[in-house]
Each structure stands twice: as structure tokens, then as C-alpha cells.
Amino acid sequence: METVRLGLVGIGKIARDQHLPAIAANPDFTLAATASRHGSVEGVTGYHDIAEMAAACPLDAVSLCTPPGGRYEQALTAIEAGLHVMLEKPPAATLSHVAALEAAARRANVTLFATWHSREAAGVAPARAWLSDKKINAVRIDWREDIRRWHPGQEWILAAGGFGVFDPGINALSIATQILPEELFVEHATMDVPAGRASPLAASIAMRCGEAPVRVEFDFLQTGPQTWSIEVDTDAGTLSLAMGGSVLTLPGEEQRTEPDREYARLYARFAELIATGQSDVDVRPMRLVSDAFLLAERRTTDSFSF
Structure with missing residues (x-):
């Protein structure tokens, strides 16, 4: 090419x-x-x-x-x-x-x-392979970061269509839809929307993966250490993905950590798609966000400024 x-x-x-x-x-x-x-x-x-x-x-x-x-x-x-x-x-x-x-x-x-860059994190592919033949008992997703650190002054992110805390949260959903062996379904959600804003700063979502409960917590106001973690309880123990999918821990094994190559992998994939005349459009993470917005109880919280 x-x-x-x-x-x-x-x-x-x-x-x-x-x-x-x-x-x-x-x-x-x-x-x-x-x-x-x-x-x-x-x-x-x-x-x-x-x-x-x-x-x-x-x-x-x-x-x-x-x-x-x-x-x-x-x-x-x-x-x-x-x-x-x-x-x-x-x-x-x-x-x-x-x-x-x-x-x-x-x-x-x-x-x-x-693109879903978090799917290219080092631990995602091996996590998907390990989970492929496991029984899922429960899933916990915690995605908590500081909006002022990662989106300084970006007013659009709290406007209508800006997704709010779901802008980073959709990264977690992109990983979950990639690694879990069954589809995810939203059952209930709550969203905390600052007064005068259109999109949430925090959200709690209850989902199901087959028969397994999935608890999701998104927070845009976490200072100090940032949290991007997914834990999956299975019949063979608990799998843990930390640091946005780059750190994988499997039962009985040492922690696996590799350098960040998410965007390098995305551009390699884009070149491959162009060369082979294909497209890649997976909307499952976005569909879950849409379902959460449709079902959510919206709570008005204190005003927020950058």
C-alpha cells in the first residue's frame, strides 16, 4: 500500500x-x-x-x-x-x-x-481470551477521574451532546463489551447533573451480563490517584484490569503490565482497513450510553465551574 x-x-x-x-x-x-x-x-x-x-x-x-x-x-x-x-x-x-x-x-x-482506543490497551485481548470459557458471576466497573485535569476548560463536555462523565466512561464500556462473553443490558441508572448543565458529572448504572449483575460507577470529580478498573468474578476466580486496561491480573498469576500503545494500534488498524477495503463500526458501547440516558433518574446537584 x-x-x-x-x-x-x-x-x-x-x-x-x-x-x-x-x-x-x-x-x-x-x-x-x-x-x-x-x-x-x-x-x-x-x-x-x-x-x-x-x-x-x-x-x-x-x-x-x-x-x-x-x-x-x-x-x-x-x-x-x-x-x-x-x-x-x-x-x-x-x-x-x-x-x-x-x-x-x-x-x-x-x-x-x-475507534475505541481503550480496547487496544495491553490487557484487553488476553482478558477476553481468558474469559471466553468462564462463567461470569459478577462484574464491577469503576471509572473515576478529574475533569479539570483531563478536560481543562472544555465546556462542551457538559453541554447537550457532550456526554459528560460518559465521555471517559464509554472507554470502560468499550472494554466491557469487548471482553465479556455475553451482551450487556442496562436495567437502571442514576445521573448527577450540575445545575445549569446538560450532561452528568457522575453516574451509577445497574446492568446484566447474562445472569450476572454488573455494577458501574462513573465519577468526574475524583482528585488525587485516578481509578480506571474492571473486576470480573468468575467460576475460576477474579480477573482484574487496572489503569484503563493496561494492567491485567489473573487468578494465581503475576500482574501483567505493558507500555501504552493504544493509538499506535489504532492507526495500524486504520491502515489495514484501508488496504483491505473494509470498515469497522461497533456501536455497542454507545448504545449502552444511550440506554443509560433513556432509563436514568436525573438528580440536580450543585453548580460546577472549571
């Missing part, structure tokens, strides 16, 4: 922290242009928006790192220009938008890749 000429849309924190290093390290891609209202990359031609970039610069693909609210229009612009598209998580603001993009990509014969 020839080197893919890539446009990167949205030059914010996640693009700088993760996407730019992964692109630079992957010989299958050349960063040919960027599109951003506020950011730029030294030595790379920058444009105001994706339409201007697609019209002015020869590209093969784009990677979208913008908030989910405007993702549908941006992705559709790229698809209609004949470009392959990689979407940051969550892939769009609604499930209907994702379905429409998937249909548009099929019509245009281009690749659409809805």
Missing part, C-alpha cells in the same frame, strides 16, 4: 497527546494537512475547516479529533469527498448519525473506522 496522505481535524489536547505521535511513528501515513479553528502543527499546512482542507489539499483519509457534536457533518463532508474516515470516540452525537455515516461510506466505497 502506498503511504496514506492524512488530514487531521481538530488540533486539541487529544490530537497533540496521542494522534500526532502515533501518526509520526507509523510509516503507512503522512500528515499532509490539518483543519482546526484554533490549533496548528508546525510544518504542516493548516486550514480553517474540513471542507476547505478537502477541496485544497490532495488527501486519501482524514482522522477526526473534534468533539462529537459536529462530527457527523465533518465525517459526511470527508466521505462525500471520497476520503477514508477515522473517528475518535464517541463516533458521533447520536446512533442515527453513526448509522447514516456507515451507509454513506458503503455508497462511497470508503473505509469508516469508529
